[in-house]
Amino acid sequence: MGDRTAILDHGSWSIKAGHASSALSAEADLPPLVTPTTVRVYDVRTKLQFDQIMEDAETVRGGVSKSSGGAGDASLSGGDSVEASANGSYTELGPVQDGVICDWDAMEALWHYIFYEQLGWEKGEEEAVLIAERMLSSSKLQRELTTQIMFEKFNTKGVYMADQARLSLGSYGKVSGCVVDIGHGKIGVSCVADGQLHMPSGDSMPFGGEAFTHFLREAIQARNGREYSVKSAEDLKHECMEVCSSSKAYQSRTASCEEREHILPDGLTVKIGKEALQAGEVCFQPHLFGYKCMSLVDMVHTSISSVADQVMKRLLTESILVAGCGSATRGMEQRVLNELKLAFPPSYSPSILRRPEYMPQTCPMHSAWVGGFIEAKLAFAQNQHITKYDYDEYGPSVVHKKFLL
Ligand SMILES: Nc1ncnc2c1ncn2[C@@H]1O[C@H](COP(=O)(O)OP(=O)(O)OP(=O)(O)O)[C@@H](O)[C@H]1O
Ligand SMILES: [Mg+2]
Structure with missing residues (x-):
């Protein structure tokens, strides 16, 4: 694994990115890059109308350019919108919606910006990439497309993909637990048992x-x-x-x-x-707000209850991880815990996982990235990733053979 192996966690609000070689400590500011999942497409027609429209009948559409700010920039709006600036009007695209890539051209532009402008990749000397995905939402086709773009457009040396919830637990040193991911587009609930995502128990609230x-x-x-x-x-x-x-x-x-x-x-x-x-x-x-869905705690309760093994059920109840940037909301963790205590019978002891002291302060908010950072060290060293050879031999569908998510 090279020093510049990239770790990416795609969210609809922000993409968390950094190198696998970053230093990990309680004081570390990780992930090194948190960039809005937004791309501005400038339309230069307005300017042309002023300068050239009489001569040039053709309209020219500007190239895709990165959004400029860091996380917290005004562009973190989610969804697409049209705005105007001194350079002409532009459209803001949100290529990830509810954790799923929905605009591949915009996403490619964003990856380009991250790899070459932020992570210092050089053309012809690209490295490998680990991608954290919400497997419960993304389709097989999407994983194939991501793999294809990584190898064919970015010439990566290798690709490794893993589920965000599983990685989040890994950052807390756990292989089993229930992850409540309070993201931007959704609030996801996923149970992970012995390092495997328990697909039937996954659910999400229709808002975040x-x-x-x-x-x-x-x-x-x-x-x-x-x-x-x-x-x-x-x-x-x-x-x-x-x-x-x-x-x-x-x-x-x-x-x-x-x-x-x-x-x-x-x-x-x-x-x-x-x-x-x-x-x-x-x-x-x-x-109270007009939604007909289950409450968050009922959802957690139902998810854990769908796991048949009694011992595992108890273990999951005792290992709840409140993750995602929304977990920083004051009182959120405590309320989840208080309500879980009421939802489960007294013989269960619901508890919220606490950040290990040696982990970065931002670990709960960015746990999927930190988990990816940790897993990358082993995964690439043990050749668990898709190599260029694998890709050339089997095509994009190799992603399903390699990763039993
Ligand atoms: N300090 C904070 N307190 C409360 N909410 C916060 C805080 N910081 C960020 N958020 C909110 O968290 C949300 C983003 O969370 P996160 O980065 O986990 O989402 P994402 O991974 O980009 O999206 P998703 O997982 O839904 O695709 C945004 O709505 C943002 O406003
Ligand atoms: Mg997320």
């Missing part, structure tokens, strides 16, 4: 951090009587959103919640009240 942002934005616009950008609502969410310790606490706190003023990073002032508590409550009482 993006819906919380949307809810907060609408609520503060109504309260303040003015427009706020998605970025402002997102900043507000990161700082103010909180989950109450129980539904009873939610009831009493929202009843007596007073309006307060908050200053956003860009200097804007915003008044906020009970909506800071409401946004996250949707996970625990979705019916």
Whole structure:
């Protein structure tokens, strides 16, 4: 495995990336790169209309360019949108939706940016790549396409693919557990038993951090009587959103919640009240917000209950990992734990996995990447990856032979 082997975790909000050679410690800022999963496609027609339209009848479409900011940039909007800038209008594409790649051209542009501009790959000297995927959502065809693009467009030396939930547990030194991934497009629940993803138990809620942002934005616009950008609502969410310790606490706190003023990073002032508590409550009482799905804790309970082996069921209950960037929401872990204690019989002892002290502070938020970083060391050394030879011999479908996800 080369020093520049790339580890990638694809999310609909951000792509986490870095080299397998990065140093791992409690102080390490890992992953080294967290970049918005957004690509801007500039349309230069507006400019041409000014300068050349009389001479040049043909419209020219600009190339795909990377989005410029890091995570937290205004471009973290999810979905596609059309905006205007001094360089002409552009379309923002979100190539990953709900954890699944849905725009391959845009994704390729993003990979290009990550490999060559951020991770320092040189043309003709590409390395291997480990990709963390949500296997419960992605299809076989998608895995094949990813493999094909990696070998044919990026000339990678090898490809290794693994499930995000399994990798997340690996970062905590576990091979069995139930992962609650609070992402942007969805909240996924996956059980992993003895290092194997338990497919039948996987489920997901039809919303995630993006819906919380949307809810907060609408609520503060109504309260303040003015427009706020998605970025402002997102900043507000990161700082103010909180989950109450129980539904009873939610009831009493929202009843007596007073309006307060908050200053956003860009200097804007915003008044906020009970909506800071409401946004996250949707996970625990979705019916209050018009959703007909199970609550998060019922989903975890149902997933674990679908595992037949009694010993494993107990082990899973005692190894719940709350992962994804949404896990950073104040009170989230505690509420999950409180409700799980009520959902399971007293003979069970639900518990939330704690970050090992030697792991980076950001481990819960980026556990799939950290798990990939750890697994890469063994996987490539033991030739568990797809080599160029394998790919040439069997084609893209070799991905299913190699990885029993
Ligand atoms: N400090 C924070 N507090 C609360 N939410 C946060 C915080 N930081 C990031 N988030 C939210 O977490 C979500 C992104 O989480 P994550 O990076 O795990 O998703 P993703 O992997 O890109 O998406 P997905 O897994 O759904 O495809 C965003 O909605 C973001 O606003
Ligand atoms: Mg994710």
